[in-house]
Amino acid sequence: MMAAPSLDQVRRLLDVAPDAITVSRGMFVLMLEPVDLLDAVRLLKSELQFDLFLDVTAVDWLERSPRFDVVYHFYSTAHFARARLKVLVPAPDPVVDSLTTLYGSAHFMERECHEMHGIGFRGNDDLRPLLLYEGFKGHPLRKDYPKQYEQPLVPYRER
Amino acid sequence: MGSSTIPIRAVTDRSPAFEYFSTKKDELVGWARKFSLFPYPFVTACCAMEFMAVSSSPYDTDRFGAALPRFSPRQSDLLMVVGTLTHKQAPILLKVYEQMCEPKWVMAFGACATSGGFYQNYAAVAGIDKIIPVDVYVPGCPPRPETVIDAIMQLQDRIARSHHPILTDRF
Numbered sequence: 476m477m478a479a480p481s482l483d484q485v486r487r488l489l490d491v492a493p494d495a496i497t498v499s500r501g502m503f504v505l506m507l508e509p510v511d512l513l514d515a516v517r518l519l520k521s522e523l524q525f526d527l528f529l530d531v532t533a534v535d536w537l538e539r540s541p542r543f544d545v546v547y548h549f550y551s552t553a554h555f556a557r558a559r560l561k562v563l564v565p566a567p568d569p570v571v572d573s574l575t576t577l578y579g580s581a582h583f584m585e586r587e588c589h590e591m592h593g594i595g596f597r598g599n600d601d602l603r604p605l606l607l608y609e610g611f612k613g614h615p616l617r618k619d620y621p622k623q624y625e626q627p628l629v630p631y632r633e634r
Numbered sequence: 635m636g637s638s639t640i641p642i643r644a645v646t647d648r649s650p651a652f653e654y655f656s657t658k659k660d661e662l663v664g665w666a667r668k669f670s671l672f673p674y675p676f677v678t679a680c681c682a683m684e685f686m687a688v689s690s691s692p693y694d695t696d697r698f699g700a701a702l703p704r705f706s707p708r709q710s711d712l713l714m715v716v717g718t719l720t721h722k723q724a725p726i727l728l729k730v731y732e733q734m735c736e737p738k739w740v741m742a743f744g745a746c747a748t749s750g751g752f753y754q755n756y757a758a759v760a761g762i763d764k765i766i767p768v769d770v771y772v773p774g775c776p777p778r779p780e781t782v783i784d785a786i787m788q789l790q791d792r793i794a795r796s797h798h799p800i801l802t803d804r805f
Contacts, residue, residue: 608722615756623754629724631764 479554480523482491488522489515502557509562513572516547516560520577524553528578531585533569533592537618545594547574564594573598591616663798667737668790669699674710676730679717681744682780684776693779698786707733712789713766731766737798739789740770743782745775760784 480488485503486496507515519525530550536542549562552631562571571597574581585596586605593614597603604611608628613620668800679702688695702740704710719727733738742762745751748771750760762768769792772785 606722620756624756625721625759626756627721627724627764629728629761629765632767 477593479551485523485558488518488549491515495526499559502559504559504561506561506563509564509571512560512562513577516549516574516577519549519558523551523556524558525549525551525558527552528574528580528584529557531574531581531588531617532589533594534591535616535618540565543569543592543594545588547567548595568595570595572596575599588615590614593617597632636751654798661794663801664794664796667798668793671698671700671712671739671786672702672704672710673700673712673714673741674705674707674730674734675703675714675716676718676727677714678719678723679744679746681717681746681776682772684779684782685714685716685743687746688779688782693783695786698783698790700786707731708735710734711738713740713748714742714743715740715762716743718751718753719762719765720757721759724755724759724765726761728765739769740766741785741789743746744760744772744777748773751775774789 482496482498482502482503485505489496489505489511491505491507491511497504505515515572516525526597527550529550531545531547534544534546536544541563543566545562545563545564547562549558549560550556551558564571569592572593573585573587575596577600582599582601583605585594586602589596589599589602589605590596590611591614607615610628611626675682677685687693689701689703700712707713711734711769713734715727731738740762742748746753746758747762748768750758752775754760759765770785770789772781774781777785
């Protein structure tokens with residue numbers, strides 16, 4: 476087993492500002508610009524063996540600008556190390572680059588993130604709803620989706 | 635359930651054997667039907683664990699004639715909706731219900747099937763009675779097996795007391 480990468484190593488490799496990378500509970504946390512995302516992930520995968528793509532999700536900060544955090548998690552099966560990447564994207568048309576060219580598992584995870592948060596993934600051409608049903612309007616995990624708003628498929632009985 | 639609803643009364647003037655008995659047609663059919671509940675388990679969530687417990691030997695719903703699950707709606711007459719119903723599944727539940735032949739009864743098993751439980755969101759139907767009529771509600775998250783048995787017995791009482799449309803003047 477190779478030694479786990481150090482904070483300095485990651486910082487030098489990705490060439491990010493010193494305050495853009497921290498360690499939280501043994502996990503690298505990187506704040507990235509949307510344009511740098513694909514290159515950074517490519518380097519993490521090829522140079523530091525972050526070979527397992529765990530998750531992509533989004534955080535909706537309704538009042539903030541830019542409104543969304545898109546959050547990625549990676550795991551290195553060689554170093555037993557984890558990395559978290561955060562990308563800030565603005566509201567009206569939140570789009571980031573797709574990771575499908577690097578990780579096949581990104582196909583489904585990006586579909587879920589797209590239907591739940593309305594994040595677009597440039598390069599993923601199959602963003603059909605995964606868990607939601609056909610005809611569902613809106614993105615239910617956005618903070619401006621009404622909490623109890625239902626879109627029933629079957630008409631409710633009259634009682 | 636009072637003794638008046640026990641349908642069969644032997645008249646034993648001369649010998650302990652049945653010579654004839656008197657009953658009401660509704661009570662007779664109800665008595666037969668209430669011990670022949672064939673459940674269709676529409677199992678969607680964690681309540682299934684409790685359903686397994688209640689239908690296996692320690693609690694033994696076979697005592698009530700309600701042990702043998704039929705996995706075809708056409709062969710069953712008790713629809714047990716066990717767990718959360720989502721909007722995506724609602725059309726499936728409705729189709730299963732519509733495929734069941736009369737007479738049929740519906741049990742809402744657990745808090746989610748009864749009212750949506752703690753799910754008040756875009757995904758869950760707040761109670762299956764928004765989609766199909768329900769005969770007996772079982773509270774609990776998940777329900778204790780005793781609660782389920784109580785619900786089966788309440789349903790049996792209801793079946794025993796109800797009018798059965800199969801009975802006409804000519805039957």
